[in-house]
Amino acid sequence: MTVLLPDAIWRHRPGLDGLLTALGAAEGKARFVGGAVRDALLGLAVNDLDIATSLDPHDVVDRLKAAGIKAVPTGIDHGTITAVLPDGPVEITTLRRDVSTDGRRATIAYTDDWREDAARRDFTINALYADPLSGAISDYFDGLADLEARRLRFIGDAGARIAEDHLRILRYFRFLARYGDNEVDSSAYNACVAAANSLMALSRERIADELMKLLGVAAPVHALRLMVEGGILRPVLPEVTMAGVDRVEALLAREAASGIDGSALRRLAALLPADAALADQVGARLKLSNRARKRLMVALEPGVADETPRALAYRIGVEGAVDRLLLDAGRALDALEALAGWTPPVLPIGGGALITRGLQPGPDVAKALQEVQRLWVAEDFPDDARVAALADQTVSKFQRARQ
Known part of the structure; x- marks a missing residue:
């Protein structure tokens, strides 16, 4: 049975039809991919929209310009162009395969094979594509079944996926917290534990970004416990x-x-x-x-x-x-x-008002004003009339001390 992407407001964003036409979606050259497809199938709000295309990135730029759509070459060396639509950006990335990786960055080559592009992604639930016109889902690694079961699996061998990009360790726990059913794939978890020290090779900005995203999900505790038990954060955050x-x-x-x-x-x-x-x-x-x-x-x-x-x-x-x-x-x-x-509120009186009340200009003014403020705060910020009384009281106190 063919699974279809549900209709939703985000699929009718201003300018999106024109973008899809420019990218040749009717000829099968462009599909929605990743988070938008995953979240739409789960009935969640879709914020970020990504499109995969078989077009060369320079061809994408030319097509967008011809259609009057602003194209920003945000990652053209890696095949990514950002189309600026009235409701926000859309990232368009040419189908890729990894030539080599070092755990932080990959050398890629372009391809026209959708399955080959899917194979380089991290989790099965992130490797789902949808035809923008028919809504038909393309699923190469049983991501639909995993999504229905709230099961988080790496595509292929977990250790190999992590070796390609060490950040996938942290992404695993973030996605587990947001999309998983808390039933952990032991092979994935063990691979994360075994590779935890590789997090030290990542920039602290990337680590912080993933950690803050994890802490921002509704229920991060189970994932955090697994991380502490496995020593995941110990190399970079031993304080946790x-x-x-x-x-x-x-x-x-x-x-x-x-x-x-x-x-x-x-x-x-x-x-x-x-x-x-x-x-x-x-x-x-x-x-x-x-x-x-x-x-x-x-x-x-x-x-x-x-x-x-x-x-x-x-x-x-x-x-x-x-x-x-x-x-x-x-x-x-x-x-x-x-x-x-x-x-x-702002203290409704200044040093000048204390001088007017007879306090001599000098260091006592600042000290007296601090005393008025302390009393005002202690009385839970009373009205101006009470502040005036406190000022009178404080000035008298300082004058007596000077006698």
Whole structure:
């Protein structure tokens, strides 16, 4: 029985019909491939659209230009052209076969054999092609059966696939977390464990990208446990232990109970020991952005005793406060209610107002203003009238101290 790609909004994106016509889809020269086909068959939203084609990449560029479609040669040396459509980019890649690989990059040759192109992909569920017009699925390695069973299998020998691209180790666990049924293919898992040290040959940016994608899925805990048990992350992130996975599991439950969207970066903070300096080192090692590193550090810095949620948010920002409150398993979740829709206010008084009240210009002004702010925060940000009273009280206190 022929399996057909279900109809969906993404198949009617503006400009897509013109792109398919330009690529000769009616003559069998272009098919949807990979994630779009996989996710469409699972009834999931399709965000990224990839097209495989038997056309030479330079021919693709010429055809797109002739059709008035912007073509960006994002990876032309490896056969990939990006078509810019009104609703976003579409990647078009010429059918390929691997000539040689070193675990990080491959030397490829073009082919017109769809099965040969499928054979170089990682998992059977990612090697599904769909005719854009009829929707007919081409399945060369029983990917449809695996998709139905939520079974994750490498194409061919797992060890050989990993040797071609070491990143497939991390991709295996990410895809297991998102698409697998948690029944692990022992040959695939053993191959990942055996090759774990090869992760050291990868750029830290690629490792970070896969790790953050894994932490961003709905249920990453089982995959993380398998990774720790097998020593997968030990070569590149020895700080990650089973205790960290337990913290991630607790965090997931708190995110769900509070109705707050999960955050991969927050989950990374849970995965690491509660040490801000160490978190910054890990962030630097993974080449995370300065903002991401700062968020990790803020999430794991020691707290202030008896600090209210709003006082915390005023001091470190709402995002940081939400991270801290969710990561603190001993803190009641209703503490988060105080931050819902709340924006930290600005102290409605400045040093000039204290001088007007009689405080002498000089170092005391800054100190007195800090005291007013401390009292204002301690009283949960009262109105301007109360701030004026606090200012009067503080100025009097400093004046008495100077007498």
